[in-house]
Amino acid sequence: MAITGYSHYILQLGHNDEPIFRDNRDYQHYLAALHALKRRYRIQVQAWCLLENEVHLLLCPEEVPDRLGGFIKNVAGRHTRAFNTRHEHRGTLWQGRYCCSVVEPGQARLDCLRYIELLAVLHGHVTSARLYPWSSYKVRMGKTGGDQLDSDPDYLALADTEAQRRADYRELMALGCDDRQRAFIDTTVRRSQLIGGPGFAFEVQRLTGKLIINRGPGRPRKTPKK
DSSP, rough: OOOTTSSSEEEEGGGOOOOOOOOOOOHHHHHHHHHHHHHHHTEEEEEEETTTTEEEEEEESOTTHHHHHHHHHHHHHHHHHHHHHHHHOSSSOOOOOOOOEEEOTTTTHHHHHHHHHHHHHTTTTTTSGHHHHSSSSHHTSSSOOOOGOOOOHHHTTSSSSHHHHHHHHHHHHHHOOHHHHHHHHHHHTTTTTEEEEEEEHHHHHHSOOOOOOOOOOOOOOOOOOO
């Protein structure tokens, strides 16, 4: 499910946890495809982080929500073809269908931005987000390729000037992401549930006619009697 004008957290995993990026050229090719196709599909790319066997994106369809699926499929297909050719690999790179969570505007979207751009730190790849080349953080901070990133309204609302926004956002990044918030976002995205407050489900129902209720993990398995 996709909704025009709302951010969507997209998670794609490597098949059987195998790498989808083996070297710098793989990362570069994926990002080139992502940014080349966003204009064709009218998709805003608000954040990204590419890990060895995971792709995390925050995307917003500008017009037709159904284009979101086509955009993700096309980017993934281009990457698969290039990867298979370069590395003499056969078969799919991806583990089934991607996960997709609609994100509530406001604090929930800012939390997702921060979480995505902190992922390399949370996974222990670097000690600071500014050191990781395959996330949108360096672009957001004005270090490279500013036209690649589409700023969402909540980031823009942090301050009146870009310099102050970056300063305020750096402070948010410095706060980090605690274990509870990390577990909530990760679990919710993997279940393709809504990311937001309790009332967000009713807003989505008003827009789509579908009521989506986030559910817990369910009952634990019973231990067989001996």
